Amino acid sequence: MEFKTNQSVGDVVPNWTARANPSTKPEYNILHGQYCRLELFTPTTSSTAIQQLYDAFKPTEQTHFTYLYYGPFETVNEFAQFLHTLLEPSNNTVVYFIIVNEIAVGFITYLRVNENHGSIEIGHVNFSQQLARTRQATEASFLLMQYAFDSLGYRRVEWTCDPLNRKSYRASLRLGFQYEGTWLKMGICKGRSADLSWFSIVDDEWPHVKYEIQRWLNPTNFDTSGQQLTTLNSAQTNPRNKKTTDSNQ
Template sequence: MAQTSPVDDHSSSMIEQPVGDIVSDCTSRARPDANPEHHRLQGRYCRLELLNSNTSSTTIKQLYDAFKPMEQTHFTYLAYGPFETVDQFVEFIRKKELPSSNTILYSIIVNDRAVGFLSYLRIKEHQATIEIGHVNFSQQLVHTRQGTEAIYLLLQHAFDTLGYRRVEWQCYSLNANSRKAALRLGFQYEGTWLKAWICKGRSRDNVWHSIVDDEWPLVKQEFERWLNEDNFDANGQQLTRLNAAQVNPRRNKLSA
């Protein structure tokens, strides 16, 4: 976590210019997939497994089939899809595996079946920042504790295991579901980039959110409270809502 050095504080009046706090640990962070022990992230209700060219054809077919019933609406705000064939989906996975893509995909496994995928991307090891994206939940994951836990597992791995300072969430400005999900999960809105992309021939504005390391402990505590088995009834329905956005201590911290 960033700390201000009591010895070498360049924000002193000697230069009469404001500067940021000194970062005590400027070492490069490890990539999430660097350690084979981290290729599987086990949760209470689901697990994440690397999704790449070594993934079994069974898992890939399960993912492909999971999105078929909703593909006409599911891929509206994404730069890819729908996939007409399994081979097209496999080619998408291979492209994301290339170093130039800077993406690490994970399949989401519930009861030993792949029902969605998500990823880290825009990984900047030297700056200790990373993004969670390509969040693709099939209908089996939407509004479930497994889906929430899948995001929690990536956040926990990025902050607690790898020591990243910032985790980002970027989405299409018109994707209301993604924007609401980001806020529910504790990400804070940071701004909108106008005409950032051309996506499927249409102009796209990108909305940015983030959680930073000194906010994570309280956000993590709220995730763990909500994910506790005592928060769900016999039918798996939540008894209380996740209030990660409300517990994030950034409120009133940012100014224009």
């Protein structure tokens, strides 16, 4: 559509078509990384994997679910029911189990999937105690980012969290997401008021972020005991970060 109204409008997006939902590509039901793999959760996923997840979260359940609108779960059946609820079409959520050494140790999802406009959120990031702060955890997020941008052609990947959830807040920046603002009193979580901070990476920023994460994940970046030799802070390599910094000077 051509605009002739002398009004400011956004850039033309040539030949745009709606993007596929991640769950509709069976060739990507398993996303393979160097250190972990992601397996699509479906109604036929084994009860063994669900039990592994339940057991993985149990030791830290009192603190793990503080900023989430669900959990902790008293029984594995209650946990399984919650996971299956996420698959209901109204929730618009695609769930992946994170597998390390053939054991499910976390789960991560796409949500707010907007195929028509090419935006998608990474959320429900649940890393168990043995997964948190490991290269496998970083790679799990990276695999979803890579799938969304490189395979499905989405234009925007989002991350949201309660700003009081400092672990999630810092993780988003470390992965290259840029802070966009906080919506006040967005929800009520377990009887308490909850704000919601928004972060994003867009498609023209992705190559810079991808390069930095791949550099960090390279096996040569870790010593013989598995400790990192250099840190990851992809937000600094995101071109938008430089624009923001320059505009504030």
